[in-house]
Amino acid sequence: MFAPVTHILPLTIFQRRRVLPAPGRVVVRKGQKVNPLDVVAETNRNPEHLLLDLAHGLGVPPERCERFMRCEVGAEVSEGDILAGPVGFAKRVFRSPRDGRVIQIRGGQTLLEVRGQPFELKAGLPGVVVELIEDRGVVIEASGSVVQAVWGNGRIDSGILAVIAGSPDELLATQRLDVRLRGAIALAAYCRDAAPLKAAADLPLRGLILASMEARLCPLANESPFPLVVTEGFGRIPMNSIAYKLLSTNEGREVAVNAEAWQRSSGSRPEVVIPLPTSGEITIPKDSATFSTGAVVRALRAPYAGMVGTLVGVQPGLVRLPNGLLTQAAAVRLEDGVEAIIPLANLELIQ
Amino acid sequence: MRSSQAEAGSLLAIDVGSVNTRAWLFEVVDGRYRFVASGQAPTTADAPYNNVGEGVRIALDRLQTATGHLLMDANDRLIVPSRPDGAGVDAAVATLSAGAPLNVAVIGLLDDVSLASIQRLASGTYAQVVERISLSDRRKPEARLDALLRLRPNVVLVAGGTDGGATQSVHKLLEVVGLLLMLLPEGDRPEILYVGNQALQGGLKDALGRYGHLHFAPNVRPQLDVEQLEPAQMALAHIFRQIRLRRLPGLLDLDSWSGGGLKPSALAYGRVIRFLSTMYDSAKGVLGVDIGASSTVMAAAFSGELLLGVYPEYGLGPSLVTLLERCQVKDLQRWLTIELSEDDLRNYLANKSLYPGTIPVSMEELAIEGALARQLMQLALRKLATDYYPRLTHKGTGLLPGFEPIVASGSVLSQAPSLAGCLLMLLDGLQPTGVTTLVLDTHQITPALGAAAQTNPVLSIQVLESNAFTNLGTVISPVGEARPGTPILRVRMTQEGGQEIRLDVKQGTIEVLPLPVGQPGRLQLRPLHRYDVGLGGAGRGGSLRVVGGALGVIIDARGRPLRLPVEIARRRELYKRWMRVLSG
Numbered sequence: 001m002f003a004p005v006t007h008i009l010p011l012t013i014f015q016r017r018r019v020l021p022a023p024g025r026v027v028v029r030k031g032q033k034v035n036p037l038d039v040v041a042e043t044n045r046n047p048e049h050l051l052l053d054l055a056h057g058l059g060v061p062p063e064r065c066e067r068f069m070r071c072e073v074g075a076e077v078s079e080g081d082i083l084a085g086p087v088g089f090a091k092r093v094f095r096s097p098r099d100g101r102v103i104q105i106r107g108g109q110t111l112l113e114v115r116g117q118p119f120e121l122k123a124g125l126p127g128v129v130v131e132l133i134e135d136r137g138v139v140i141e142a143s144g145s146v147v148q149a150v151w152g153n154g155r156i157d158s159g160i161l162a163v164i165a166g167s168p169d170e171l172l173a174t175q176r177l178d179v180r181l182r183g184a185i186a187l188a189a190y191c192r193d194a195a196p197l198k199a200a201a202d203l204p205l206r207g208l209i210l211a212s213m214e215a216r217l218c219p220l221a222n223e224s225p226f227p228l229v230v231t232e233g234f235g236r237i238p239m240n241s242i243a244y245k246l247l248s249t250n251e252g253r254e255v256a257v258n259a260e261a262w263q264r265s266s267g268s269r270p271e272v273v274i275p276l277p278t279s280g281e282i283t284i285p286k287d288s289a290t291f292s293t294g295a296v297v298r299a300l301r302a303p304y305a306g307m308v309g310t311l312v313g314v315q316p317g318l319v320r321l322p323n324g325l326l327t328q329a330a331a332v333r334l335e336d337g338v339e340a341i342i343p344l345a346n347l348e349l350i351q
Numbered sequence: 352m353r354s355s356q357a358e359a360g361s362l363l364a365i366d367v368g369s370v371n372t373r374a375w376l377f378e379v380v381d382g383r384y385r386f387v388a389s390g391q392a393p394t395t396a397d398a399p400y401n402n403v404g405e406g407v408r409i410a411l412d413r414l415q416t417a418t419g420h421l422l423m424d425a426n427d428r429l430i431v432p433s434r435p436d437g438a439g440v441d442a443a444v445a446t447l448s449a450g451a452p453l454n455v456a457v458i459g460l461l462d463d464v465s466l467a468s469i470q471r472l473a474s475g476t477y478a479q480v481v482e483r484i485s486l487s488d489r490r491k492p493e494a495r496l497d498a499l500l501r502l503r504p505n506v507v508l509v510a511g512g513t514d515g516g517a518t519q520s521v522h523k524l525l526e527v528v529g530l531l532l533m534l535l536p537e538g539d540r541p542e543i544l545y546v547g548n549q550a551l552q553g554g555l556k557d558a559l560g561r562y563g564h565l566h567f568a569p570n571v572r573p574q575l576d577v578e579q580l581e582p583a584q585m586a587l588a589h590i591f592r593q594i595r596l597r598r599l600p601g602l603l604d605l606d607s608w609s610g611g612g613l614k615p616s617a618l619a620y621g622r623v624i625r626f627l628s629t630m631y632d633s634a635k636g637v638l639g640v641d642i643g644a645s646s647t648v649m650a651a652a653f654s655g656e657l658l659l660g661v662y663p664e665y666g667l668g669p670s671l672v673t674l675l676e677r678c679q680v681k682d683l684q685r686w687l688t689i690e691l692s693e694d695d696l697r698n699y700l701a702n703k704s705l706y707p708g709t710i711p712v713s714m715e716e717l718a719i720e721g722a723l724a725r726q727l728m729q730l731a732l733r734k735l736a737t738d739y740y741p742r743l744t745h746k747g748t749g750l751l752p753g754f755e756p757i758v759a760s761g762s763v764l765s766q767a768p769s770l771a772g773c774l775l776m777l778l779d780g781l782q783p784t785g786v787t788t789l790v791l792d793t794h795q796i797t798p799a800l801g802a803a804a805q806t807n808p809v810l811s812i813q814v815l816e817s818n819a820f821t822n823l824g825t826v827i828s829p830v831g832e833a834r835p836g837t838p839i840l841r842v843r844m845t846q847e848g849g850q851e852i853r854l855d856v857k858q859g860t861i862e863v864l865p866l867p868v869g870q871p872g873r874l875q876l877r878p879l880h881r882y883d884v885g886l887g888g889a890g891r892g893g894s895l896r897v898v899g900g901a902l903g904v905i906i907d908a909r910g911r912p913l914r915l916p917v918e919i920a921r922r923r924e925l926y927k928r929w930m931r932v933l934s935g
């Protein structure tokens with residue numbers, strides 16, 4: 001059976017597609033090294049237009065307006081530039097109210113596209129641009145450790161990793177967020193309250209990696225000025241041991257956190273990247289796989305949510321669960337030694 | 352090449368859902384079409400596969416294994432039509448609900464006329480309305496344009512003016528559409544479906560035709576007091592298909608196997624409900640409910656007229672994370688028989704939306720899923736009733752009018768551990784009134800039958816009449832007011848062999864009259880205290896023929912609307928009692 005895959009890899013080479021939501025302009029070149037906050041492409045995601053009533057402004061009938069035009073469709077104009085006129089004894093003119101570009105001249109009206117704040121697409125990770133996607137974005141290749149998460153608040157940043165969680169499910173306390181963490185990317189475990197998030201924003205942190213948090217904190221997390229990612233889910237779920245070990249043993253290293261939302265169609269997920277040079281054994285991640293004996297799996301739901309284990313074998317036929325449902329299931333030896341029967345639908349591969 | 356479906360001895364139906372891809376095989380057995388077997392696999396529309404073909408192939412492979420019937424050739428392509436050696440199938444149909452809902456902008460003249468109609472039109476498919484423009488819109492034209500540019504809708508629905516009516520105002524509204532098409536690059540241009548004053552079609556083609564993407568269908572409001580959505584629904588289904596074919600790799604094969612007949616699952620589902628409404632009691636309608644991961648579909652049909660609502664916001668999957676923006680925590684908690692804090696409920700919804708394909712393991716989690724199913728049915732029904740007010744309200748009370756039958760689909764129902772649990776979910780979620788038969792789509796084949804019906808109606812009819820569906824039972828739901836424990840209904844059931852059962856039903860109870868599956872019986876109902884059992888008004892009783900369902904004949908006298916105790920312990924007690932009664 002097809003298995004969903006989450007990548008938690010100590011050392012790998014991987015690529016990420018970074019694509020604008022609308023056609024725009026790629027501002028980097030192939031082969032260029034980039035950092036997470038570098039802008040790789042930009043577009044005008046929030047277009048603004050002005051419909052200018054030239055006929056009314058000049059005091060002429062619409063059908064006579066075009067003869068007084070002083071610019072053509074496609075022309076770039078600046079604020080104050082004369083668009084039409086002069087007309088009559090009073091020498092009336094119509095000036096452009098803003099910088100922009102003339103899109104249309106028709107029926108005594110002119111449509112002006114106004115230059116607004118561009119949307120900037122950031123690299124999201126440190127790496128090298130290996131491919132340019134015309135008008136849309138880039139493909140960046142990087143090497144290092146990767147820990148994919150399940151939820152993020154949309155921000156991107158990088159900094160030095162500081163481990164403040166003494167265990168994979170430790171409650172994040174405000175007191176742990178002291179001034180020494182200013183500018184750091186903090187690895188915590190479980191966040192139950194709003195206070196630590198507010199304290200983190202006040203410090204400020206450069207990023208926060210959580211195992212889990214209460215879902216009611218999502219609106220506050222979305223407002224946090226730093227990237228915040230959740231690796232396991234909502235409620236009190238310990239960080240899976242593989243991710244916890246990988247991250248906690250890299251304290252002091254530079255890490256990049258891309259907290260952009262999980263996009264099922266493209267597969268892009270919030271993630272933590274620890275840039276490392278490639279030497280020694282490298283695992284190239286596979287994006288698709290099937291459940292097989294010996295595979296490392298993680299349970300996605302209670303009662304074993306977040307726990308990692310080894311797949312012992314897929315059970316023949318259908319298994320009846322405690323609640324009476326019938327489903328395909330597998331025997332999994334969890335890291336605490338317990339062998340549990342878990343629905344295949346509630347498992348994913350860790351690679 | 353596609354053989355005539357009408358002559359087909361075998362038919363394969365494939366549905367690509369947001370979580371699961373299913374394949375069903377129908378064959379002629381003893382001279383009649385029968386559902387034979389099904390295969391299922393996870394849908395592979397998203398990364399890393401980004402090709403629905405993978406999931407289709409595995410579903411077909413499982414169907415092959417289950418039936419021993421070779422369906423695919425050496426290149427994993429469906430063999431259609433069937434070969435002389437029996438491999439393959441004579442015909443295939445395909446339906447689809449996978450993919451993000453279409454972003455739709457609606458533009459109409461009057462809010463409560465054309466705009467309301469095209470909003471109902473948009474609600475009939477997998478769509479979310481992201482922008483509304485009408486004459487009452489106070490924004491400047493450029494502000495409307497910028498809103499559309501920002502949202503980049505996949506489809507723009509435009510209506511306005513009765514045939515022979517307003518033209519100038521519609522022209523004015525359409526200016527923003529022209530600018531939108533001009534400004535957007537080819538690949539980002541929306542499909543435009545014009546369903547307004549037909550006199551404007553020629554002018555529209557001249558003005559906008561050069562951009563392509565222009566579609567026409569008959570006016571949804573040919574006259575002020577007449578609404579006709581069906582032709583526009585077909586046109587929108589065609590657009591849906593086009594967009595999905597462009598965006599979901601692997602669908603071309605499916606579409607080709609079905610002879611270009613790929614359909615939205617909900618539309619196919621609605622077709623069955625509409626067909627049933629022409630077969631049954633014309634005084635009542637037929638109701639269909641399909642609870643899926645991507646949406647809940649509500650379909651009500653009256654004598655061939657379909658009212659269809661597709662609600663992506665009420666799916667049991669990714670949209671759950673926003674459920675508490677549409678209802679209150681207590682609306683969900685009222686269905687629970689376990690203690691569940693608001694935090695735990697929010698966490699459950701958020702986790703389920705992250706992993707929509709996961710399933711509950713414990714009794715507690717099953718109870719939560721049951722509560723969600725009930726609340727989603729309530730919300731979807733309320734939305735359909737609002738969209739089509741006052742068609743879907745029992746004498747203006749806000750209660751459901753009488754339907755016969757009610758067809759229910761969705762894994763949360765068909766895979767419930769017991770039929771009693773499934774029935775209770777439906778009774779709570781839908782709260783039918785009067786007399787109705789509840790039918791469970793055990794194998795989730797309703798959309799497949801709807802897709803097949805277009806060219807092979809005989810197959811659909813014969814399978815509907817077969818035992819592919821589970822008759823849960825005839826349910827009598829009296830409506831009235833009395834204190835709990837008060838006798839409100841006298842019942843006498845006479846079976847074929849003359850055995851008689853008499854019962855006085857008390858307010859607040861569920862009772863079951865045992866009647867074996869398929870066995871006929873005669874039911875006499877005498878309501879007390881002016882209760883209405885749907886036989887002609889308050890206090891009116893009568894006699895009716897019933898057929899035994901899987902759970903017999905059920906009387907749900909818990910009241911309408913259903914008011915459950917606030918105390919969890921009391922609620923738990925009641926549900927245990929009701930489950931005991933229903934389980935026999």
